[in-house]
Amino acid sequence: MVDFEADIKNCIAVLENGGTILYPTDTVWGIGCNALDHIAADRVFEIKQRPKNKSMIILLADARDVLKYVATPPPDIISIIESFETPTTIIYDGALELADNIINKDGSIAIRVTNDPFCKALIKRFRKPIVSTSANISGDPTPAIYNQIHTDILDMVDYIVKYRQDDEHPATPSRLIKITADGGLHVLRG
Numbered sequence: 001m002v003d004f005e006a007d008i009k010n011c012i013a014v015l016e017n018g019g020t021i022l023y024p025t026d027t028v029w030g031i032g033c034n035a036l037d038h039i040a041a042d043r044v045f046e047i048k049q050r051p052k053n054k055s056m057i058i059l060l061a062d063a064r065d066v067l068k069y070v071a072t073p074p075p076d077i078i079s080i081i082e083s084f085e086t087p088t089t090i091i092y093d094g095a096l097e098l099a100d101n102i103i104n105k106d107g108s109i110a111i112r113v114t115n116d117p118f119c120k121a122l123i124k125r126f127r128k129p130i131v132s133t134s135a136n137i138s139g140d141p142t143p144a145i146y147n148q149i150h151t152d153i154l155d156m157v158d159y160i161v162k163y164r165q166d167d168e169h170p171a172t173p174s175r176l177i178k179i180t181a182d183g184g185l186h187v188l189r190g
Contacts, residue, residue: 004118004163011159012126019158020044022149025059026087026116028134028142028171029149031157032059035129038099044131045101047156050138055104057089057174059114059132061123066111069096069129074183081113087174088112091188102131112174118163134173144170 011021018040021032033040035058045052063081071094095109134142135149143149146165176189
């Protein structure tokens, strides 16, 4: 395994100072920032040239962390999350404590608990959720590998993780689901 300790330290320094990072996730490369920092989130919208009325995904390191950022998660949410065999993002109603500009206007938030070793280590050490939005200009195709990321993105982020830049296996976005009022799972993307 490649040692990513320097990347973790550099990312934390940038995130703590309100900066943006370009980093590998359990799906595609993402543009990230501290999910509690409104100004940093605005910068991510600017980099992506994304309309500010669109919410963003956040990453957490552990299933139990959902309880801190969602008002009324289903009682069995931890076992639901732990049962997933592929990266899955869940849309929850009642977002709490997050930057208001990453929350959907209806109060919902998309959260993925990551199993990626780099992301998990980064989030645990940072001790805050991190925004994860695909590393593309809004409306452009999502790059499947690092080498497909547009130079405008590379030029605008504050730190680019070196770990996994040489991956050649194309990645795909996560499965996206919404938990319905009766506790069912409605697949939105999958």
